[in-house]
Amino acid sequence: MSSATTPRIRRTAQNTQFTYNLSRRINDVQTYPVQSPQGATIMVYGHENGVTLVWRGGRRFRPPKKQASPKEKQNGTSEDAVMIIDSDDDEPPAKSQSTPKFEDKPQFEDVAEQTPFPGIIQTLDLTLGTAVLNVAVIPMDPCTAQAAATGDVPILAEKMVFAVSCVTSDVYVITLPLTPPSPESKARQELRSDLLAGKAGSGAWGESLVLLGGQLKHSDRLAMNLIKPKSAERQGKPARAVVAACSKQASGTLLLWDVPLDPKAKPGRPLEPFQTEYLPNPLISISFNPTHATQLLAVSPHQAVRIYDFAISSLPPDPDAVGPFPSQGSWLLSLYQPFARPSASRKPILDAAWISHGRAVFALLADGMWGIWDVDGASPTSSGAAISNRLKSGVRGAALTAFSISGYVEGTGSLRSVATQQKESQTGEFAPMTPHTRRQAAASLSTATALDRLSTVHGGVRTVVLAPIGKSLQDESLVLWVGGQEHVCVIPAVSKFWDSQLRKGAGGGVNLFSGAQPTRMVKLRDLSTGLLGERCCGASLVVGPRQHGEQVDLDGGLAVDVVIQGESRIVVVRQGEDGPGKKIGAAVDSRRKRLFSKGDRSDAIIVHGKHGRTGSLSYNLSTAKRGTLRLKTFPNSHEDTTGAMNGADDTPQLASRPRVGFEFMNTLNAAADASADLTRDVEAEMLDIMEIDHALESMEDSRGSGRKKVLFEED
Numbered sequence: 001m002s003s004a005t006t007p008r009i010r011r012t013a014q015n016t017q018f019t020y021n022l023s024r025r026i027n028d029v030q031t032y033p034v035q036s037p038q039g040a041t042i043m044v045y046g047h048e049n050g051v052t053l054v055w056r057g058g059r060r061f062r063p064p065k066k067q068a069s070p071k072e073k074q075n076g077t078s079e080d081a082v083m084i085i086d087s088d089d090d091e092p093p094a095k096s097q098s099t100p101k102f103e104d105k106p107q108f109e110d111v112a113e114q115t116p117f118p119g120i121i122q123t124l125d126l127t128l129g130t131a132v133l134n135v136a137v138i139p140m141d142p143c144t145a146q147a148a149a150t151g152d153v154p155i156l157a158e159k160m161v162f163a164v165s166c167v168t169s170d171v172y173v174i175t176l177p178l179t180p181p182s183p184e185s186k187a188r189q190e191l192r193s194d195l196l197a198g199k200a201g202s203g204a205w206g207e208s209l210v211l212l213g214g215q216l217k218h219s220d221r222l223a224m225n226l227i228k229p230k231s232a233e234r235q236g237k238p239a240r241a242v243v244a245a246c247s248k249q250a251s252g253t254l255l256l257w258d259v260p261l262d263p264k265a266k267p268g269r270p271l272e273p274f275q276t277e278y279l280p281n282p283l284i285s286i287s288f289n290p291t292h293a294t295q296l297l298a299v300s301p302h303q304a305v306r307i308y309d310f311a312i313s314s315l316p317p318d319p320d321a322v323g324p325f326p327s328q329g330s331w332l333l334s335l336y337q338p339f340a341r342p343s344a345s346r347k348p349i350l351d352a353a354w355i356s357h358g359r360a361v362f363a364l365l366a367d368g369m370w371g372i373w374d375v376d377g378a379s380p381t382s383s384g385a386a387i388s389n390r391l392k393s394g395v396r397g398a399a400l401t402a403f404s405i406s407g408y409v410e411g412t413g414s415l416r417s418v419a420t421q422q423k424e425s426q427t428g429e430f431a432p433m434t435p436h437t438r439r440q441a442a443a444s445l446s447t448a449t450a451l452d453r454l455s456t457v458h459g460g461v462r463t464v465v466l467a468p469i470g471k472s473l474q475d476e477s478l479v480l481w482v483g484g485q486e487h488v489c490v491i492p493a494v495s496k497f498w499d500s501q502l503r504k505g506a507g508g509g510v511n512l513f514s515g516a517q518p519t520r521m522v523k524l525r526d527l528s529t530g531l532l533g534e535r536c537c538g539a540s541l542v543v544g545p546r547q548h549g550e551q552v553d554l555d556g557g558l559a560v561d562v563v564i565q566g567e568s569r570i571v572v573v574r575q576g577e578d579g580p581g582k583k584i585g586a587a588v589d590s591r592r593k594r595l596f597s598k599g600d601r602s603d604a605i606i607v608h609g610k611h612g613r614t615g616s617l618s619y620n621l622s623t624a625k626r627g628t629l630r631l632k633t634f635p636n637s638h639e640d641t642t643g644a645m646n647g648a649d650d651t652p653q654l655a656s657r658p659r660v661g662f663e664f665m666n667t668l669n670a671a672a673d674a675s676a677d678l679t680r681d682v683e684a685e686m687l688d689i690m691e692i693d694h695a696l697e698s699m700e701d702s703r704g705s706g707r708k709k710v711l712f713e714e715d
Helices: 145-149 189-193 413-420 435-454 494-505 638-645 664-672 682-690 692-701
Strands: 008-011 015-021 028-031 041-047 050-056 120-127 132-136 159-166 171-177 208-212 221-227 240-247 253-260 275-278 285-288 295-299 305-309 330-335 349-355 360-365 369-373 398-400 405-408 459-465 476-482 488-491 538-543 560-565 569-575
Touching: 028 132, 028 538, 028 560, 041 132, 041 159, 041 538, 050 132, 132 221, 159 221, 159 240, 171 240, 208 253, 221 285, 240 285, 285 349, 295 349, 349 476, 360 459, 360 476, 405 494, 459 538, 476 494, 476 538, 476 560, 488 560
Parallel strands: 330 398, 349 459
Antiparallel strands: 008 015, 015 569, 028 041, 041 050, 050 120, 132 159, 159 171, 171 208, 221 240, 240 253, 253 275, 285 295, 295 305, 305 330, 349 360, 360 369, 369 405, 459 476, 476 488, 538 560, 560 569
């Protein structure tokens, strides 16, 4: 991304899109929840050669100081030069001491630039020598480095911790400084002399790698969480990270590793998983609960969404077991999706995510349907946690099917028609002969085909926790996408949206068309402008700009930026005509904020409309050609005779200009006037005016002749 730090900016009627063109194919994009010490948001994406980190926003680097070059003599020698004569008896000179290890001390500006659109401060490529398929970060609330320093895990204030899975079935836990490397660090001489000097694991960037083994196939999905020690055991015991990975090994496998985060502890061999769960079907998504750190949400597309707890053993405790966790976990709860009628199969699940701080689950189905399972009584209208008892250690294997609220994504009717289509006829050698059984077999075959087509639909769900505004509680934003770029939607505030949908179902008088933005689902438009022909491969959220340490209350925009993952592009979408405080679709005026700092150039294409109003246009309806209009004199005209009689002056007076082309209107108006004279023959007057009787007489004269007579009116 170093070659594409300057984005291509495109504005539409609803949003502003920042396109970063990359030279690699992107496999996964994640946003790290902790900001760097200089206030930048860190994005991590995996590609065909490793992983790249991007620091976006915050304070910029100070320009390097120019060092004065030492003065030299014209002949190139110094006055204090001493000539040394070598001798055979002299000992060979000692080898020069090794160059000291480079210590990076980046310096930043005192104040960050006040621009509504943050730029790229620094990028860093970590080469692993293989393609990275998935990236996993800790599911925690977005915060600053200072806020992370006050938490229970002090390492998060200085280091970032994330996991990656490679195509070679290897999984790594990478620890890296939060502070971006300085330009001087990237321009070191040893990095230029040796191509492998900056490879991940060499320590050139202050990073450390822990290899996790035990897989035979590459991971389809990856998740990571922190396990904090208890209050009585915090002294002397660092936090531990638990990494979960699912693969298609056998019929489906779920593996969990326990990784110590002690910087001094560097295992000499790959770590083995402490739990291995063999599944009847492979998983497509896994995610840890942000509140209950030991609970894992596992999504099986055609079966159900299940909650797994690796800290609760399904077997009697083993006294000889070693380690903080048991060798086998427990499946606590199964969440079943609705059926695809009229079949007996359930709708495929695209993805599911924790919401309401781990107390509910948001599910997205392949036909565009979405729903919320209220697992722990998180509903705004819930009187108590009725279902939370099912997650206790004594109850296992419970099930839940009913959604608290549900609906469909706007514009996904074509997916639902695929799910309900019926084939009109089915012919074959083994087709039943009875008409009823023939229709039943055709319906079953059609439903099976429709479910197979729905299984090819892709989609996903991502959430992010928003900073509280004033005294309000923390809320969450959610983004979902179904099929591609045409169906990317954002829920600005999940709790307000949930409450609005419940009141709508209860007849609370919610206006679906003019409700406030946090109570509705916002669909992103014109995403093809930024993707430039590439397909949408994923969507995630980044918390929007902060001012004075608090989240900005937006009017018409969103509190988050949407990150659209293309095949080789990353598009950051900001909803709203001009960012914070501007309504969607507002006209571009002189009060627009500056896109870049003064003096910087941009390649943004901005289309401005005409500010001045167009004047009134006059139209000439005359049938005569322009420039050939001649003024005729009429002997019966009163104005002409009076003008000739009053010869007061010798200058000729022009006759009044007649109404050319519409002369018959004067006589028509006179004929149509109402009159008290009953003897008036209106029909005869109309015939005389339009000269129809004369035309009929001329036609009678020419009847029977072999030639047609065409009359031209002379001027």
